[in-house]
Amino acid sequence: MVKKSANKDAKVTKVKAKKPAVKSVAAKAKAKKPVEKISRIEPAAKKKVLQSKTAVKKEDVKPKEAELKITDPKVIPKIILKVIPTVIPNVIPAPEIKIEAKPAVKVEVDPPSSPKIEVKKEAVIEAAVVEKAAVPQAPPPPAKVLEFDLPIPLKDFAIKLGIKPNEIILDLMSKNIFATINQSLGEELVVGLLKARGIDFRKPAKIEEQVSKEHTEMESKQDLRHIVVRPPVVTFMGHVDHGKTSLLDFIRKTRVADKEKGGITQHIGAYEVRLKNGSVTFLDTPGHEAFTAMRARGANATDIVVLVVAADDGVMPQTKEALDHARASSVTIMVALNKCDLPSANIEKVKGQLSQIGLSPEDWGGKTIVLPVSAKTGEGVDALLEMLLLEAELLELKANPELRARGVVIEGKLSSAQGSVATVLVKNGTLRLGDMILTGQHYGRIKAMMDHTGKRVEAAPPSKPVTVLGLSGVPMAGDEFFVVRDEKKARILSALKQDEARSRKLKMSHRVTLEDFYSKMKEGVAKELTILLKGDVQGSVEALKASLLELNTRDVKVTIVHADVGNVTESDIMLAVASNAIVMGFSVKIDEGAADMAVKEDIEIKSYTVIYEAIEDVRAAMEGLLAPVEKEILVGRAIVKQPFRVTKVGTVAGSQVMKGKIVRTGITKLIRDKQVVYQGKISSLKRFKDDVREVNEGVECGIGLSGHDDVRTGDLIEVYQIEKVARRLDVRK
Numbered sequence: 001m002v003k004k005s006a007n008k009d010a011k012v013t014k015v016k017a018k019k020p021a022v023k024s025v026a027a028k029a030k031a032k033k034p035v036e037k038i039s040r041i042e043p044a045a046k047k048k049v050l051q052s053k054t055a056v057k058k059e060d061v062k063p064k065e066a067e068l069k070i071t072d073p074k075v076i077p078k079i080i081l082k083v084i085p086t087v088i089p090n091v092i093p094a095p096e097i098k099i100e101a102k103p104a105v106k107v108e109v110d111p112p113s114s115p116k117i118e119v120k121k122e123a124v125i126e127a128a129v130v131e132k133a134a135v136p137q138a139p140p141p142p143a144k145v146l147e148f149d150l151p152i153p154l155k156d157f158a159i160k161l162g163i164k165p166n167e168i169i170l171d172l173m174s175k176n177i178f179a180t181i182n183q184s185l186g187e188e189l190v191v192g193l194l195k196a197r198g199i200d201f202r203k204p205a206k207i208e209e210q211v212s213k214e215h216t217e218m219e220s221k222q223d224l225r226h227i228v229v230r231p232p233v234v235t236f237m238g239h240v241d242h243g244k245t246s247l248l249d250f251i252r253k254t255r256v257a258d259k260e261k262g263g264i265t266q267h268i269g270a271y272e273v274r275l276k277n278g279s280v281t282f283l284d285t286p287g288h289e290a291f292t293a294m295r296a297r298g299a300n301a302t303d304i305v306v307l308v309v310a311a312d313d314g315v316m317p318q319t320k321e322a323l324d325h326a327r328a329s330s331v332t333i334m335v336a337l338n339k340c341d342l343p344s345a346n347i348e349k350v351k352g353q354l355s356q357i358g359l360s361p362e363d364w365g366g367k368t369i370v371l372p373v374s375a376k377t378g379e380g381v382d383a384l385l386e387m388l389l390l391e392a393e394l395l396e397l398k399a400n401p402e403l404r405a406r407g408v409v410i411e412g413k414l415s416s417a418q419g420s421v422a423t424v425l426v427k428n429g430t431l432r433l434g435d436m437i438l439t440g441q442h443y444g445r446i447k448a449m450m451d452h453t454g455k456r457v458e459a460a461p462p463s464k465p466v467t468v469l470g471l472s473g474v475p476m477a478g479d480e481f482f483v484v485r486d487e488k489k490a491r492i493l494s495a496l497k498q499d500e501a502r503s504r505k506l507k508m509s510h511r512v513t514l515e516d517f518y519s520k521m522k523e524g525v526a527k528e529l530t531i532l533l534k535g536d537v538q539g540s541v542e543a544l545k546a547s548l549l550e551l552n553t554r555d556v557k558v559t560i561v562h563a564d565v566g567n568v569t570e571s572d573i574m575l576a577v578a579s580n581a582i583v584m585g586f587s588v589k590i591d592e593g594a595a596d597m598a599v600k601e602d603i604e605i606k607s608y609t610v611i612y613e614a615i616e617d618v619r620a621a622m623e624g625l626l627a628p629v630e631k632e633i634l635v636g637r638a639i640v641k642q643p644f645r646v647t648k649v650g651t652v653a654g655s656q657v658m659k660g661k662i663v664r665t666g667i668t669k670l671i672r673d674k675q676v677v678y679q680g681k682i683s684s685l686k687r688f689k690d691d692v693r694e695v696n697e698g699v700e701c702g703i704g705l706s707g708h709d710d711v712r713t714g715d716l717i718e719v720y721q722i723e724k725v726a727r728r729l730d731v732r733k
Contacts, residue, residue, distance in 0.1 A: 270465030636660030
C-alpha cells in the first residue's frame with residue numbers, strides 16, 4: 001500500500017509539472033509532433049552517426065577524412081535534426097531554426113536556396129570539421145643570419161654561436177687545422193663553420209658608408225644654380241730623381257727640393273698655384289718605390305696625372321709603376337719629358353719607350369700629350385700649364401661650394417706645438433673654420449686652417465688644399481673626411497670606427513696544419529725580428545712598414561709590434577722591453593727620458609732620415625739571424641793508381657794527387673763511375689813509410705780509408721773542408 005501511494009504521488013507530481021507547459025492543442029502539437037518525427041527518423045540518423053563514429057575510431061591515423069564524411073550533402077538533412085538540438089544552442093539562438101507542424105506527419109527543412117538556414121547549417125558543420133581537423137604545418141623558420149666584424153677571436157665566435165670553444169676547435173682539427181681559443185678566425189673559416197650549422201654570414205655596413213650616403217643624397221638634391229667650375233687637381237708622378245719636385249718647384253717659384261733629405265721627397269705635398277687664366281692644385285708624390293701606397297692615394301685624389309720622365313734616363317721601373325696607378329685611377333695622363341736641356345737627352349728614343357708601354361705621343365699618331373720641359377731653364381713649362389688648363393676645360397670639372405665639405409686627407413702628422421695636424425684637399429663643398437669633421441677614426445672641430453703658404457684662412461673652396469688643426473688624432477693619408485652637423489653623432493661614429501680598427505688589428509695568425517705543428521715542435525721556433533717603428537708623418541710610417549714586411553721569408557719573420565707617428569718616448573721603450581724589440585725612428589727625435597731608459601734596459605734605437613738606409617740595415621739584421629749555411633769546399637783530389645793490402649792495416653790506395661792537396665782532416669769521398677761509394681775519414685796518410693799530415697799536388701802517397709777496403713784502380717779520392725757561409729735573404733716572390 002505504501003508503494004502504490006508513493007507511485008500515485010509521483011505520478012500526480014509529474015502531471016502537475018506538465019500542466020503549465022501545455023496551454024492548447026496547437027501547442028501540444030508543436031511540442032509533440034517534432035518529437036514524434038524525430039523518433040521516426042532516429043534509427044537512420046543514429047545509424048549514420050554510429051557509422052561516422054566507428055569510422056573515426058578505425059581511422060585514427062586520418063581523422064580529417066573520417067570527419068569529412070559527415071559533410072556529405074545527402075547526410076546533412078538527416079543528421080542536422082540530430083545535431084541541432086545539442087550543438088545549435090551553444091552556437092546560435094534557438095529561434096533561428098524553423099520547424100513547422102503540418103497535417104501530414106512530416107518535418108520540412110528550408111531548401112538550400114534559403115540563405116538563412118543554409119548559411120547557419122554550413123557554418124555549424126564547417127566549424128565542427130575545422131575544429132577537429134589536423135593542425136596545419138607551421139612554415140619553416142627563416143635562415144639565421146649573423147653579422148659581425150672580421151677577423152674575430154675564436155672564443156668570441158663561440159659566444160655568438162652559443163656553444164663552447166672546444167666544439168669549434170674540434171671542428172677545425174677535423175679539417176686538419178690547429179687553432180687556439182685566442183686565435184682570430186678569418187672570413188673563409190667563419191663562413192665554413194657557419195654554413196655547416198645552417199647559418200648565413202653578413203658583413204656589417206662600413207661606418208663611412210653611412211656618412212657618405214648622407215652626403216650623396218644631399219648632393220643629389222643640390223641647387224644646380226650653385227654649381228661652379230673648380231680648379232683641376234694635378235699630380236706629378238715618375239721615377240726617383242727624374243725631377244718631379246724640381247719641376248713643381250720652378251712652377252711655384254720656391255725652393256722645396258733642397259729641403260728634402262737625400263734630395264728625395266719624403267711626404268706628399270699639396271700646393272695651389274695661381275696662373276693667369278686660373279689656378280691649379282698640385283700634388284707632389286714621392287718617387288721611391290717604398291711610397292707606393294702614398295702615390296696610389298695621390299692618384300685617387302687627382303684629376304690629371306703628369307708622368308715626369310727624364311729625357312736622358314727614359315722609362316724606368318717606377319715610371320711603369322706610376323703609370324699603373326694612374327691607369328687604375330681612371331684619370332687623364334700627360335707626359336713631361338724633363339731634363340731636355342741636357343746634352344745626353346734623347347727625346348725621340350724616350351718617345352719610343354713610351355709607345356711600348358701604351359703612351360703613344362700625339363705627333364706619332366697617338367693620343368698622349370708629350371711635352372719636352374726643363375725644370376732648370378723653364379723651357380716648355382708655360383706650354384705644360386696651358387695644356388693643363390685646356391685639359392681641365394675638356395673634363396668639365398664641377399663642384400658646389402654651398403654644400404657641406406667632403407674631401408680626402410693628403411697627409412697627417414703629430415706636432416708637439418700644434419697637436420694633430422692634417423693636410424686635406426676639399427673635393428666638394430666649402431670647408432669653414434669651426435666645422436665639425438669626421439675622418440677615419442678621428443673627429444674634431446676645426447680650430448685653425450692654413451693654406452700651403454702657412455697663411456690662416458677662414459674657408460677652403462673646392463680643390464683647395466689646407467692644413468687643419470683640432471682633430472682628436474692623426475688621420476691616415478688617403479682617408480675621406482666629411483663635415484657633419486651633429487657633434488654627438490661624430491663622436492659616436494668615431495668611437496665605432498675605432499672599435500672597427502681594433503678588430504682589424506686582430507690579424508689572422510698563420511694557419512698551422514697538424515703536420516706543420518708537429519714538425520715545428522721538433523725543429524724549434526722560427527727566427528723573428530721584432531721592430532717598434534716611429535715616424536714623423538703617417539705616410540712615411542706606412543711606407544717603411546710595408547717595405548720591412550716585404551722582407552719576410554720562411555726562415556726569418558719581421559714583426560712590427562707598434563707603428564705610429566711622433567718622437568720616441570719612454571712608453572715606446574717600455575713596449576720594446578716587453579716585446580724584445582728594436583726601436584727604429586724615421587725623421588723623429590728621441591726624448592731624453594727615452595734615451596736614458598734605452599741605455600738602462602739595453603734597447604737599441606736606430607735613427608734614419610733616408611728610407612734606403614733603414615731597409616738595408618734591417619735586411620742585414622735579418623741575415624744575421626739566419627743560421628749560416630755549411631758549404632763543402634774542395635781541398636784536393638787524388639786518383640788511385642794501385643790499391644794494395646797491408647797487414648793489420650787493410651787496403652791502402654796508392655794514389656797520386658791531381659788537384660790541390662790531400663789532408664788527413666776533413667770529409668773524404670771515394671768516387672767510382674761518378675758515384676760516391678764511400679764518405680768518411682782518412683785513417684792513414686803516408687809518404688813512403690812516413691806518416692804525413694798533407695800531400696801536395698803531383699805527389700804520390702798511400703791513403704787508407706777508415707772502415708773501407710773496397711778500393712779499385714781509377715777511383716777518385718776527394719777531400720772537402722766544411723765552411724760556414726753567411727746566408728742572404730731571398731725575398732723574391
